[in-house]
Amino acid sequence: xxxxxxxxxxxxxxxxxxxxxxxxxxxxxxxxxxxxxxxxxxxxxxxxxxxxxxxxxxxxxxxxxxxxxxxxxxxxxxxxxxxxxxxxxxxxxxxxxxxxxxxxxxxxxxxxxxxxxxxxxxxxxxxxxxxxxxxxxxxxxxxxxxxxxxxxxxxxxxxxxxxxxxxxxxxxxxxxxxxxxxxxxxxxxxxxxxxxxxxxxxxxxxxxxxxxxxxxxxxxxxxxxxxxxxxxxxxxxxxxxxxxxxxxxxxxxxxxxxxxxxxxxxxxxxxxxxxxxxxxxxxxxxxxxxxxxxxxxxxxxxxxxxxxxxxxxxxxxxxxxxxxxxxxxxxxxxxxxxxxxxxxxxxxxxxxxxxxxxxxxxxxxxxxxxxxxxxxxxxxxxxxxxxxxxxxxxxxxxxxxxxxxxxxxxxxxxxxxxxxxxxxxxxxxxxxxxxxxxxxxxxxxxxxxxxxxxxxxxxxxxxxxxxxxxxxxxxxxxx
Ligand code: GLN
Numbered sequence: 001x002x003x004x005x006x007x008x009x010x011x012x013x014x015x016x017x018x019x020x021x022x023x024x025x026x027x028x029x030x031x032x033x034x035x036x037x038x039x040x041x042x043x044x045x046x047x048x049x050x051x052x053x054x055x056x057x058x059x060x061x062x063x064x065x066x067x068x069x070x071x072x073x074x075x076x077x078x079x080x081x082x083x084x085x086x087x088x089x090x091x092x093x094x095x096x097x098x099x100x101x102x103x104x105x106x107x108x109x110x111x112x113x114x115x116x117x118x119x120x121x122x123x124x125x126x127x128x129x130x131x132x133x134x135x136x137x138x139x140x141x142x143x144x145x146x147x148x149x150x151x152x153x154x155x156x157x158x159x160x161x162x163x164x165x166x167x168x169x170x171x172x173x174x175x176x177x178x179x180x181x182x183x184x185x186x187x188x189x190x191x192x193x194x195x196x197x198x199x200x201x202x203x204x205x206x207x208x209x210x211x212x213x214x215x216x217x218x219x220x221x222x223x224x225x226x227x228x229x230x231x232x233x234x235x236x237x238x239x240x241x242x243x244x245x246x247x248x249x250x251x252x253x254x255x256x257x258x259x260x261x262x263x264x265x266x267x268x269x270x271x272x273x274x275x276x277x278x279x280x281x282x283x284x285x286x287x288x289x290x291x292x293x294x295x296x297x298x299x300x301x302x303x304x305x306x307x308x309x310x311x312x313x314x315x316x317x318x319x320x321x322x323x324x325x326x327x328x329x330x331x332x333x334x335x336x337x338x339x340x341x342x343x344x345x346x347x348x349x350x351x352x353x354x355x356x357x358x359x360x361x362x363x364x365x366x367x368x369x370x371x372x373x374x375x376x377x378x379x380x381x382x383x384x385x386x387x388x389x390x391x392x393x394x395x396x397x398x399x400x401x402x403x404x405x406x407x408x409x410x411x412x413x414x415x416x417x418x419x420x421x422x423x424x425x426x427x428x429x430x431x432x433x434x435x436x437x438x439x440x441x442x443x444x445x446x447x448x449x450x451x452x453x454x455x456x457x458x459x460x461x462x463x464x465x466x467x468x469x470x471x472x473x474x475x476x477x478x479x
Contacts, residue, residue: 104201
């Protein structure tokens, strides 16, 4: 049997490596070849020049019996996660030449586990967007149909895992940026509980919503990566202690479905059909499906598009072109700022800074920011209540399959609607996973769809369980 490197999972690669069926270098070179062959996707912003040296270190770890499941595994990092000595640009012109001076907490954990960092992946500028079209370095193409977007903002990370040029990748998710591209590219994506993975060393977008998390081909692989990166970190004041993070959940049995919300205007009929079929399969697999009412979910988008820009406007104030980053000279200091920021940031980023500054300004604060904060609490409480009667909540991950490049880029409101199912999860801080749920045919292409499972705080182990069960029913359906 010949080995299809593009289909290889982390678990399988690990077994090949420890049984000496393959060396770390052979694996790394095979992956570099895939990266070379799929360059037209524009998923990597940079392939690192020390992959072979890293492979040597990892091989030594394995040979000395010091390896972990991730040792020697070729891995990709979204461009807003710091790797010491490497550029971290967040796909922005303003940070084009910024070199990280330290490792993010997640980077250090992965490095200690022995992964091979293959390169950094393309994204929407500062993680603002859902298509990678807002990158200063060109759009990434969807491996399933190159005329379509891979989703975003972590589109590069989703595309490298889907196309086989990394076995796993990290992304960040502020309103859906891991789950939505995972769904569009047909891979698994996990947004962990807020506070279970350290944000130290991530380039911040909206600090009360941001979380880093894994992309992988299978739920099992996503779990392996999550187990490596999770844990308390004293450098992140919102990080929980390990006794919370490591809670083991009881086996999930009841799946709640907010039917009214799922049938919102603008959700593609084929997505709904796929969703109903997926639920039916879970029912056959022994899960109880229960209808729930969660009317506050409908406010999710409105709340998100007030809170997120507010935090963006204050987080991005630090990029002034003085200490680091893109600098343009003006006649005086104020003009320096205006030119550096005006030329350094792209359109969408400037739009959100303006919006955020507006909603925080005197006279508007109470009617926008204050009200959004109040609604956030309401949404959290409603979800908590719903979880009193169900173990998991399910929705489609996205209202449509991957859209065409350019289709929504001039209509920000349409683009924002694509986040309808994912943003409530970030607002509440709970974890959610997107698992591939099949394909729909569109012209000559088969476009992947995703099923989103949501759990209460620290419910990751329940998500992995339900996710694996879902993979099984999908698998038996294909046979
Ligand atoms: N698409 C959403 C946005 O544009 C989510 C972004 C994210 O999660 N980083 O804000």
